[in-house]
Amino acid sequence: MIEALRLTVNGDTQEIGVPSHYTLLEALRYVLGYTGSKQGCDKGDCGACTVLLDGQPALSCILPVQEAIDREVTTVEGLAGPDGPHPLQDAFDLTGAAQCGFCTPGILMSAASLLQRNQSPSNHEIREALSGNLCRCTGYTKIFDAVEIAARALRENRPAAEVVRA
Amino acid sequence: MKLEDFRGRQADSAASEEELREALEREFQVIGRRLRRTDGMSKSTGRTLYADDITLPGMLHAKILRSPHAHALIKSIDASAALELRGVHAVVTGADMPVPYGIIPWTRDEYPLCVDKVRYIGDGVAAVAAIDEDTANRALDSIEVEYEVLPHFLDPEEALERSDTPIHEPHKPGQNGNISKKVHLEFEDVEKGLADSDVVIEGEYYFEGTTHTPIEPHCAIGYFDPSGKLTVWSATQVPHYLHRELARVLELDVAKVRVIQPPVGGAFGGKSEPFDLEFCVAKLAMITARPVKILYTREEVFYAHRGRHPMLMHYKTGADRHGRIKAVDATTIIDGGAYSSFGLVTTYYSGQLITAPYQMESYRFDSTRVYTNKPCCGPKRGHGSVQPRFAIEVQLDKIAEALDIDPIELRRRNFIGTNTRTINELRITSNGFLQCLEEVERASAWKSKHRKLDYGRGVGVAGSCYISGTNYPIYPNDMPQSAVQLQVDRSGRVAVFAGASEIGQGSDSMLAYIVAEELGVPLDYIRILSADTDLTPVDLGAYSSRVTFMCGNACIDAARKIKKLVCEAVAEAWNCKAKSIMLAGGWAFKAEDTAQKMPISEAFNLAEAKFGALGATGSYNTPKDIHGTYRGGTIGSSPAFSFTAHVAEVDVDPETGFVEIHKIWIAHDCGRALNPLLVEGQMEGSVYMGAAEAIMEEHIFKETGLHNAPSLLDYKIPTSLDTPEMQSIIVESIDPEGPYGAKEAGEGPLHPSIPAIACAIYDAVGVRLDRLPFSPPRVWAAIRERGRQEEAGELSPWKSPPISVPLPATGD
Known part of the structure; x- marks a missing residue:
């Protein structure tokens, strides 16, 4: 059955028709064309589908699309704006934190949520915040570096590249 | 706008005079530096398109029916009920593609879908193309397969003994069909070596298997255009081998098959040979005249496996x-x-x-x-x-x-x-x-x-x-293992066509660093077009840790051919020797006098005027006398x-x-x-x-x-x-x-x-x-066993404090 519903994704509110059993991830990827969020495991194990729901990380692959009605959905496409990439995105690029890049969108959303709550996270707090996102390429080390650099960039209000040079 | 105006803008963003003087002091300008990847920002902003991010107009979705038995003969397959379901476009079985394939030409023992026998739980038996995945899954449920179950072996030592039930037919009568390969090699006299030793250690080690677990599941899309050309997009590490095997198995002219490998979301060896889904999307696309996609579920990724051998x-x-x-x-x-x-x-x-x-x-x-x-x-x-x-x-x-x-x-x-x-x-x-x-x-x-x-x-x-x-190479031939083609635009932009597979390891970036080093262009003037068998020269694939060594050498070969032409053209213009010309930091300049310089695009234009369109190929092959x-x-x-x-x-x-x-x-x-x-x-x-x-x-x-x-x-x-x-x-x-x-x-x-x-x-x-x-x-049991041996006086305590491992309660 096709259901008409209204979703707000990255600031835009749109009315869409989706099969009523769709997850939020399916609606994002296959109806709205936001392919940044990834499907890695089909059941909430890997975190590649992580989006923000009213600022909180959520696994969109196990979230019925109806759960997102009247809430703000932010995907990786919504992190960068007219002013350029989010400091996290720049820091990931600077540190080589994205190798294959498939887990990156989900990790960025978990990290963005962390930095909203805590601008000076410790290494352990970063590890905790990302523990629901599997990465198979990096051994996470460069990802921890990137999040620390982005946190400093946000705190000091300067580009991530300057933080790395400093 | 005249050409000179573009060059003025380029000159403004190119290296300063001081930076050029510093460049002269360094062996390398780009190599060895901690630089960004060419694909890093695209990946970090979610813009990179992986195989499953591609949707084609009218695309169908397919699913594969998998064996519930570890070892069984297929007696019959009835897909008539599936074909009658609304939204189902085609069903294929092993009989539709009865040509065995395999990454090693001497051991082709797989079929795109099993022909007469299944050999593990998860082996593919039939595939359905339908308007969506749900319909395809429903159709799978209505396919009836009759099996005759055979004894199955999970333990290799048992399989070795049970040659009466061969998993594969032996190559020759009398051979054990459960032996895949046997190698025995001896170098110098081992028995003498052991006899002459002062200490001999004997041990038995067991490695339990592991799997790759890339976060991206395998995915492929097939498209057969009305003129008879097949295109397959696939998350593969080996587009060249896939290209060959698709043509062979589907009995197509290899020149009419195109394989495109989008950036791969992790592989680690797990995507380095053809898989059932690539043949199935191709065959189903040929039958339906529609694009067909298969995305493995995570469960199917575990069945596809190819992980580390126990x-x-x-x-x-x-x-x-x-x-x-x-x-x-x-x-x-x-x-x-x-x-x-x-x-x-x-x-x-x-x-x-x-x-x-x-x-x-x-x-x-x-x-x-x-x-x-x-x-x-x-x-x-x-x-x-x-x-x-x-x-x-x-x-x-x-x-x-x-x-x-x-x-x-x-x-x-x-x-x-x-x-x-x-x-x-x-x-x-x-x-x-x-x-x-x-x-x-x-x-x-x-x-x-x-x-x-x-x-x-x-x-x-x-x-x-x-x-x-x-x-x-995997199939014997004398051609290069890797090749690169470069094409230079009048703007200074350099396109790199390379068969190399970017699977996250950074092969695209590696090629860009080499071109930037050799031709002196900024990194963002370089476009990498990789792993498309219609556009790129052959590279054998991202396996055996070969890409940097082989494709890197091929890229240097190509870039130096262009560099030579550019330096000659500039030298002629300046009436000096070509070896005085350096290309770095967005400039062609004279080593003896860094003030004498021109934007690199101007140097490229001089070369194009003198030699014609500016491009080059380069290749690498291995030395053949080292084995x-x-x-x-x-x-x-x-x-x-x-x-x-x-x-x-x-x-x-x-x-x-x-x-x-x-x-x-x-x-x-x-x-x-x-x-x-x-x-x-x-x-x-x-x-x-x-x-x-x-x-x-x-x-x-x-x-x-x-x-x-x-x-x-x-x-x-x-x-x-x-x-x-x-x-x-x-x-x-x-x-x-x-x-x-x-x-x-x-x-x-x-x-x-x-x-x-x-x-x-x-x-x-x-x-x-x-x-x-x-x-x-396992660790706990081993520590406990050591504790027992220490108590019995067979071993002395390890390090200082005595081991006191609480024994579990017994008898209840």
Whole structure:
């Protein structure tokens, strides 16, 4: 059955028709064309589908699309704006934190949520915040570096590249 | 706008005069710097399009029906009910594609869909294309397959004995159809070596299988256009081999088949041969005249597998009283799973690749790969040699202890050297292993820790080597292993067409760094167009750690041809010698006078005016005189070897058997690090993967042959909380034949992980874990057994405090 519903994704509110059993991830990827969020495991194990729901990380692959009605959905496409990439995105690029890049969108959303709550996270707090996102390429080390650099960039209000040079 | 106006803008953003003078002082301008990747920002902003992100107009979705039996004959398939379902467009079975395929031309033993027999739970039987996945899944439920169930074997030793029930028909009458490959090679007299040894250590090691677990599941899309041309997009590491196999199996003209490999979301060897989904989307597209996509579920990724082979390894190692290796005698049973895959190579690699970095006076190995009714094993990062590396390195640790020699010192004494041959005649050129040992010894404060830490904490060391590409291609031919084509635009933009597969390792970036180095253009003037068989020259694929070495050399070859033309054209304009012209920082300039310069685009325009359209091809082929002179001596041969040493420090909780890896120090000789940032990334990714194989991962099956845990919840790979601290130390032994001296970094660094951790556990609590993984129950049981032996007076207490392990209550 096709259901008409209204979703707000990255600031835009749109009315869409989706099969009523769709997850939020399916609606994002296959109806709205936001392919940044990834499907890695089909059941909430890997975190590649992580989006923000009213600022909180959520696994969109196990979230019925109806759960997102009247809430703000932010995907990786919504992190960068007219002013350029989010400091996290720049820091990931600077540190080589994205190798294959498939887990990156989900990790960025978990990290963005962390930095909203805590601008000076410790290494352990970063590890905790990302523990629901599997990465198979990096051994996470460069990802921890990137999040620390982005946190400093946000705190000091300067580009991530300057933080790395400093 | 005139050309000059564009050039003015380019000149404004190019290097300053001072920077050009500095450039003259440096050997390299781009190589060796910690630069961004060419695809990093695209990936970090979610804009990179992977296979499943592609949607074509009118695209159908297909699903594959999989066998519920581990071993059975297919008596009949009835798909009529499925075909009648609304929204179903086509069904294919094995009869539609009855041509066997396989990555190794001599062992083609798979069909796109099973023809008369299934060999593991998950083997593909039929495929349905429908308007959406739900409809395709419903259709699968209505396909009726009649099976005649056969006895199945999960244990390779049982399969060996049961030649009466062959999983594959034997090649010749009388052969055992359950033997996939057998290799026996002996170098010098092992029996004499053992007899002459002062100490002989015998051990049996077991490596339980593991799987790659890329976060991106396999995905492919087929499109057959009305003119009869097939295009397949696939998350593959080997577009060239896929191209050939699609044409062969589907009986198409290979010139009318195009394979496009979008960026791959992780592979690690798990996508390095054709799979059922690629043939199925192609065939279904041909039948339906619609694009067809298949995306594996995570469960299907576990069935596709091709992961690291389980190996049972029996080792006898002899040494003289100084610790020098006199003899190594290895016997290995390899559990291959249901098909051959790369198994012929795996069987050789299980013996061929452990003959460095240590000198051996004699060596013998006997390896047998056996079919079992489980998902097929194949190449996983460190193909075929991670398992025997575990065995040989632990053997060395045991010898060191028996002779009371420090294990790092023991390895130093056996160092094989540079520009030499191994006992099995592999050519070794550059070799930074000694420096690797020194680096980890110093960084880990080894001397103050080994056998000196408190009970429960320990350190272990291990070394290794790995190939930078295989010297011979999978199908015999004399053509280059890799080629690159460059095309220069009047704007200064350089396009790089390369068959190399970007799978996350950074191959696109590597090519861009080389072009920027040679032609002096800024990195953002370079476009990499890779892995599209219609557009790019052949590269054999992202496997065997070959891409940097081979495609990198091909790229240098192409770029230098263009550089020569550009320098000649500029020299003519300036009436000077071509060797005075340098290309760097966005300029062509005179080395003797950096003030005499022109924007690089102007230099390109001069060259185009003088020589015509500016482009070049470059290629690389391996030297052909460096392999062993015996049958099989080509396998294991490589133009260069990387070397690695690890020290691992662990905490072992004697009450729970839980092993926590405190830290791993890794020194890796990658030749020249073209971008140290990316080399570190490869090192860290390798080491964390190896560490997980040591203590967490286990690819196991229920008695029926059903995978024990085909999900990312149950198959444990490390999260951010499980990952140990790692310190990467790059060692650069400049290789004489690598691009700027580079060798591989993607696989070698994994090898010492497991033995270093095993030896650290021994140092911590005095127990040898010769069976993987080192899970809490196994560690706990070993500690308890040692405690019993200590109480019985058979062993003295390990380190200072006596072990008091609480015994579990019994009798209730």
